Amino acid sequence: SxxxxxxxxxxxxxxxxxxxxxxxxxxxINNLQWYRQNSGRGLVHLILIRSNEREKHSGRLRxxxxxxxxxxxxxxxxxxAADTASYFCAPRGATNKLIFGTGTLLAVQP
Amino acid sequence: DVKVTQSSRxxxxxxxxxxxxxxxxxxxxxxxxxxxQDPGLGLRLIYFSYDVKMKEKGDIPEGYSVSREKKxxxxxxxxxxxxxxxxxxxxxSSLGRGTWVTEAFFGQxxxxxxx
Numbered sequence: 599s600x601x602x603x604x605x606x607x608x609x610x611x612x613x614x615x616x617x618x619x620x621x622x623x624x625x626x627i628n629n630l631q632w633y634r635q636n637s638g639r640g641l642v643h644l645i646l647i648r649s650n651e652r653e654k655h656s657g658r659l660r661x662x663x664x665x666x667x668x669x670x671x672x673x674x675x676x677x678x679a680a681d682t683a684s685y686f687c688a689p690r691g692a693t694n695k696l697i698f699g700t701g702t703l704l705a706v707q708p
Numbered sequence: 709d710v711k712v713t714q715s716s717r718x719x720x721x722x723x724x725x726x727x728x729x730x731x732x733x734x735x736x737x738x739x740x741x742x743x744x745q746d747p748g749l750g751l752r753l754i755y756f757s758y759d760v761k762m763k764e765k766g767d768i769p770e771g772y773s774v775s776r777e778k779k780x781x782x783x784x785x786x787x788x789x790x791x792x793x794x795x796x797x798x799x800x801s802s803l804g805r806g807t808w809v810t811e812a813f814f815g816q817x818x819x820x821x822x823x
Contacts, residue, residue, distance in 0.1 A: 628807045640712075640798055640814030641751075686751070690809045694739050694758045695766070696802065700750035 600625050601697045602670075602687040610705045617674040619702040621687030630663055630670050631688045635701070641686065644672075677706045711735075714799050714815035721822050727786040729818055731799030739802045740782035741812070742766075742774065744795040751798065757782055758805065789822045796820075 602621045611617050621630070629648045633641040647654045647663045647670065654661045660673040674681055684701040715730035731740065739758050743751040743766075753766030755774040763774050771793060775783045782801075786793055796819050802812040 628809060631811055633812075638796070638817070638819075640816050641800070641812075643811035643813070646811050688812075692806060694805055694809065695753065695756060695764075696739075696741055696800065696812055697753055697767070698743075698751040700748070 600627075600689055600691050600693065600695055601699055602630070602689045603699045604685065604687055604702045606702060607700065608703045608705070610707065611677055612707050613677060613679055615677055617677050617681070617704055617706070619672050619685055619704070621670045621672070621689075621699075623668050623670075623687075623689040625689065625691050627665070627689045627691050629690050630661075631690060632659075632661060632670075632672050633686045633688065633698075635684045635686065637683075641698075644685075674704075677704075679706050679708045682706045712799060712801055712813050712815040714797075714818050716818050717816060719818055719820045721786075721789050721820065723790060723822055725786075725789045725822075727789045727820070727822075729784040729786075729797055729799075729820070731782045731784070731801075731815055732780055733782075733801040733813070734780065735801070735803070735813075736779065737801035737803045737813075738779070738805075739809075739812075740776065741800040741802075742772075742782065742784045743798045743800070744768070744793075745798060745817075746795050754784065791822050794820060794822045 799815040
């Protein structure tokens, strides 16, 4: 299956702390994408990392990819209350399917 | 900016009705997707389409069909709505295939209630 599995299922931190969430997958990929979903809304793309990249940054986001372990991590530094959301990873392989897991629910306490 | 527009934000239908959920994107994307999202189950892929008139089943196609007559429009059809199809429905589109597949853009979602 091309589906990614996010871990942990839920994460609660204080404002200003860093948040790390992980994604594991089973198939070979072309890229891996991370998305955020605020409650009751559509998903918003955060960052895409290609299979030949090991790390990528975008603002307060840092994504790593280890294709040998078939895993990725998303780090949000200096978290804010507005970062409270669900986060999903989407490994993209040879098929055009876009499949998500159940996500990580991040709660940032003010 | 890419825009993916779903025809309704909220919808209430009766059991047995035929329901159409419409999704339109404005960036010439070849890939379009329909999902449903239920608490604790994440997003589950119902159908996707990688070209006009082309469609593939996702993980939960039962009770649904789709139509893609034009590149910009992807419709989800509930042939005979049932209460267990009460859910949030999300549409998405993306560009490219294989190595060059890009990120997906999502609509705002349609919360469908079947009574």
